[in-house]
Amino acid sequence: MDTNGAVVSARDVHKSFGPLKVLDGIDFEVQRGEVMVIIGRSGSGKSTALRCLDRFETIDEGEIIVCGHHVSDPNIDLRALRQDVGIVFQSYNLFPHLTVEENIILAPCSVKRASKTAAKEQAKRVLAQVGLEEKLHYYPEQLSGGQQQRAAIARSLAMQPKVMLFDEVTSALDPELTGEVLKVIEALAADGMTMVMVTHEMGFAKGIADQVLFMHRGKVHESGPATILTSPTTPELAQFVGKEL
Amino acid sequence: MGGSLNANHLLFLGHGALWTIGLSLIAFAGGGIAAFIIALCRISPNRAVRIVTAGYVQLIQGTPLLVIMFLSYFGLSAIGFSISPLAAAGASLTVYVSAYLGEIWRGCIQAVPKPQWEAAEGLALTKAERMTKVILPQAIRIATPPTVGFMVQIIKNTSLASVVGFVELARAGQIINNSLFEPFLTYSVIAVIYFALCYPISRLSRRLERRSGLPRIKPVTA
Secondary structure (H helix, E strand, C coil): CCCCCEEEEEEEEEEEECCEEEEEEEEEEEECCCEEEEEECCCCCHHHHHHHHCCCCCCCEEEEEECCEECCCCCCCHHHHHHHEEEECCCCCCCCCCCHHHHHHHHHHHCCCCCHHHHHHHHHHHHHHCCCHHHCCCCHHHCCHHHHHHHHHHHHHCCCCCEEEEECCCCCCCHHHHHHHHHHHHHHHHCCCEEEEECCCHHHHHHHCCEEEEEECCEEEEEECHHHHCCCCCHHHHHHCCCCC | CCCCCCHHHHHHHHHHHHHHHHHHHHHHHHHHHHHHHHHHHHCCCCHHHHHHHHHHHHHHHCCCHHHHHHHHHHHHHHCCCCCCHHHHHHHHHHHHHHHHHHHHHHHHHHHCCHHHHHHHHHCCCCHHHHHHHHHHHHHHHHHHHHHHHHHHHHHHHHHHHHHHCCCCHHHHHHHHHHHHCCHHHHHHHHHHHHHHHHHHHHHHHHHHHHCCCCCCCCCCCC
16 A cells, blocks of 8 residues: 555556557656646657546556556456546547436446435536536537536446546637636645646646646656746746747 | 139148148237347446347348258258257247347337436436336337338248248148149239238337327427
């Protein structure tokens, strides 16, 4: 077990896709209530790093512990891990054949064996949290992209995760819709949710991140508080955020 | 001998038509169950299972239904397993349908976007829950038009059961023609009956295809 109270810890993580080294010795820790933002160019390994935390990718070397679950252990109880970890994707991935409410209560009812009544009550609560209480009985295709993404966040929240992972959740949205999704994430952070997010929204990262990880060629090239975005120390990060050193 | 087409003949044809429907139902039910298993095996994580079922599908798809009929009726009885024409025809059609429908359904299951699996996985659903609650309901919508369309093929292919002496519509027509010697008239009546059976189903299939209303996730545009 991790002893220092970190909710997420990654130690010397290596991962290759065939000959391509995607993660080349990554270390980080996220404390309870902290928001860590991972940034970097496409192909820098940031999404892979995030996906490894929920074991959507397995790692070749190193150790990942999330909420006390040894993610790198081949015998891990995935169901237990995924009850503690919520993940939201770029393409929302709501289930199109179910209404928003059905999307939200599916996992609580089947995984946590919640009663339908209790799950529906909770669906209302999490939808209120993302400002969509009136969309309970809509199908995903009847919602805008931003609304779908907020519903997807609500669906994750209904499982009462201890940590939330966001994988470029606004990359498919126009600026206006991006704003409404980011507001929801901000509110979650203010509530003390532990979060790891991959994003291209630098302004947002500056405002919300307790910790920024800049990934470059499979390594953590530079990391630190959000201030590294305004005063980077490496030329690569400076170039990435568009600043002269 | 001779004479003209009368009510008794039509009654006999009606009886044959009922067996055509019955045999189609047997083929669809038996073949459907087998096809579902085939479809699941074709996407199994186990390589050996995938290879064996792919081989089965190739073998059956590469064999004429007529030959499967001969094999199961005459072939089996020659090596000591005598089965009735109905059993032989039912079994042959089941095998035939399983190979085709199995592939159609495999494609439909795989047509459900992969992120749907991941989203279900991320919500801690078990593999069985992911399949039954997320993937299959979507796959069924995709599969309905081609499945209904394939039923037309099944109905027409039951006519091959006549070669093992099973009296369905086509065989009933042969028998009547043997006494009437009016092939054009007799087979025209048969054709009309087949058409009457198949046409509503093709129409249904086309209608389902038009409003194949799977609410799709909008493609990611960024």
